[in-house]
Amino acid sequence: MINDIPDSHPRAASLRMRHTIEKYRTEGLVADAGPIAHGRGEAFDYILGEETIKPVYDDIIFAAALLVLAKHPVISINGNAAVLVPEEIISLSNAIPAKMEVNVFYGRTGVREKKIADHLYSSGAKEVLGVNPEAKIPNLFSARGNVDKNGIAIADVVLVMLEDGDRTKALIDCGKKVISIDLNPLSRSAKDATVNICDNITRALPLLEKHVNLLKNDTKKCNSVINSFSKKKSESNIFKYIEQRFAQLAKECLTNE
């Protein structure tokens, strides 16, 4: 199905992601709720023009500085992220370096976690945590609170992608710094995270890796980036960008009449 989409199709990248999500849902890596979540992301990406918008670069640089200075950085990976960007995740984890931990919201039975981990191993991962996690984070009921004792349990900075809001909040409540990548700037994850990268993971991860490499040996620069960051200003800039996009659309409608 994926190979049926010609490169020339104006929406080829978006359609391929859609097929990837659908394919891996049938194989049990993506949860049944995964496609609906993916659709929400698609809509916000469409609003942004399917490109990394200017104000997001500051957020990416701040996130890179947090990851570089972290003592125990961990990348939290769910089904959607694992199937859409396995190589990009692994490459980022090597660059930082950070541990990778599987985290699933639905049906934490160990089966899906194992499939996700195997997918990452077959994409080149050396170590994937979280398949049979024994530690717990507080304030999350049921198996959703399970975390790996060598991973998120001891992490100071956690990168979450396309995650549910409860989880981000619980990690923040544990005193961890959370970097979320979430196209919905109104989501609870985006609001509660230390920083949200309002971008598609396919574009954000390579950019994050680039800035990790740029900041890697420059603790002074990292500290200066971190000290000058304001979450509220960051959120406000994203909202303003979308505001201006719709103002432009409204204007174009009337001009073309």
Added chain:
Amino acid sequence: MINDIPDSHPRAASLRMRHTIEKYRTEGLVADAGPIAHGRGEAFDYILGEETIKPVYDDIIFAAALLVLAKHPVISINGNAAVLVPEEIISLSNAIPAKMEVNVFYGRTGVREKKIADHLYSSGAKEVLGVNPEAKIPNLFSARGNVDKNGIAIADVVLVMLEDGDRTKALIDCGKKVISIDLNPLSRSAKDATVNICDNITRALPLLEKHVNLLKNDTKKCNSVINSFSKKKSESNIFKYIEQRFAQLAKECLTNE
């Protein structure tokens, strides 16, 4: 699953719709691509505040006038619409009165159409067209162009919900008036339709029925509504509303700092 969601949950309505889409996907009424499309709608509904926004009422009244004055109005129904709002569709079709026709984008084999029609029959429909359509509309390849010779083939006004853009365009190119209900004001359906109702179908259909009933015996009023409508103005008003919503969000961020 649906009954597990308490009425008190702040997002109960949204979660129930999600479960309905998922349930009927497994039963073959909703296409595999249906959940992703539903997710896109969820995102836009979230932006609107999950309510019928003020500028949309003008579009609903215009759509009602078109339906009342139509000679052969037809409601086009896909899987997502049939499972989310079967009673609302049937009730609107009785009020106009309009024919109902099943239209599916994916896998036009007759099996899914039959299931959708049966679902509508079991919800009280007397007649559902489109299960084995023999007519064709031009400019649509494959079975997607199939329409019922007693339905869309001879319709002058077609109401489409959550449909794909190619189809709306093809209907417009046939000289038909098309009313779309699409939460994405940037979609091709929304742009190409005679009017787009930027609202959730669960809210829009009862409002549309209400205004059909108010305009039903008032041809003069219908004509006046139709003559004063501007599609460009309508689109512009929606974009302006969203612009103002994000302007407000940007402002709140900085005020709360």
